[in-house]
Amino acid sequence: MTLYESSGGNKMSKLESLYRDVLSELGEDVSREGLLDTPARAAKAMQFLTSGYETNLEDIVNNAVFTSDNDEMVVVEGIEFYSQCEHHMLPFLGRCHIGYLPNGKVLGLSKFARIVDMFGRRLQIQENMTKQIAEAVEEVTGCRGVGVIVEAKHMCMMMRGVQKQNSMMRTSVMKGAFRENQATREEFMRLVGL
Numbered sequence: 001m002t003l004y005e006s007s008g009g010n011k012m013s014k015l016e017s018l019y020r021d022v023l024s025e026l027g028e029d030v031s032r033e034g035l036l037d038t039p040a041r042a043a044k045a046m047q048f049l050t051s052g053y054e055t056n057l058e059d060i061v062n063n064a065v066f067t068s069d070n071d072e073m074v075v076v077e078g079i080e081f082y083s084q085c086e087h088h089m090l091p092f093l094g095r096c097h098i099g100y101l102p103n104g105k106v107l108g109l110s111k112f113a114r115i116v117d118m119f120g121r122r123l124q125i126q127e128n129m130t131k132q133i134a135e136a137v138e139e140v141t142g143c144r145g146v147g148v149i150v151e152a153k154h155m156c157m158m159m160r161g162v163q164k165q166n167s168m169m170r171t172s173v174m175k176g177a178f179r180e181n182q183a184t185r186e187e188f189m190r191l192v193g194l
C-alpha cells in the first residue's frame with residue numbers, strides 16, 4: 001500500500017488520503033473532530049467490502065470436497081450477503097439460494113457461504129454475481145447440475161434515483177440438469193419455497 005504524509009506527520013494510505021479529498025470536495029471540514037478518523041475508517045471499511053478480490057476459490061474451499069455416494073439434490077438456502085453495485089458503489093443486499101446434484105463429491109457446507117461472500121465482496125451486478133457463484137460450485141464439485149437464485153434490494157434504487165422502496169430483484173442461473181430437466185428445476189424451486 002502506498003503511504004502518504006498527513007498534516008499531522010502520520011503515515012496514511014493512498015485510499016485514506018483519497019477519502020479525505022472526497023470529504024473536502026463534499027464541502028466537509030476534514031479537521032472537525034467527528035471526521036478526524038473518518039478517512040482511515042472509510043478506507044478500512046471499503047477494503048473489507050472489496051476483499052473478495054484478494055480471495056480465490058482454491059483457498060476458500062481448502063480441499064473441503066468430500067466423497068459421497070448420495071446423488072440426491074442438496075440445497076443451501078437463505079445465505080445472506082452484502083455486495084455493492086459497480087455502477088454507483090452503493091450496497092445491494094439479500095439472500096442467495098444454492099442447489100446442486102452431486103456427482104460423487106459434496107462440498108463442505110460453510111464453503112457455499114464463503115463462495116457467496118467472495119463474489120459479494122466485489123463491485124458487482126447481481127446477474128454476474130449469480131452466474132459466478134453457479135460456475136464456482138460447478139467447478140469445485142463437478143456436479144451434474146447447479147441452480148443459484150439471488151434475491152436482493154439495491155440501495156441505488158432506494159436511497160436515490162427512482163427511490164423505490166419495495167421492489168426486489170431476483171436473478172437465477174441454472175446449469176446442467178437444472179437447465180435441461182424441468183422436474184429438477186421445479187424440485188429446487190419448491191425446496192427454496194419459490
Ligand SMILES: Nc1nc2c(ncn2[C@@H]2O[C@H](COP(=O)(O)OP(=O)(O)OP(=O)(O)O)[C@@H](O)[C@H]2O)c(=O)[nH]1
Pocket residue numbers: 085086087124125126127154156157160161162
Ligand atoms: N441489471 C442490473 N442493473 C443494476 C444493478 N445495480 C444497479 N443497476 C442499474 O444500473 C443502471 C445504471 O444506469 P445509468 O442511467 O447509467 O445511471 P443513473 O443515471 O444513476 O441511473 P438511475 O439509477 O436510473 O438514476 C441503473 O438502471 C441501475 O438501477 C444490477 O445488479 N443489475
Ligand SMILES: [Zn+2]
Pocket residue numbers: 085086087088089090154156157
Ligand atoms: Zn447501483
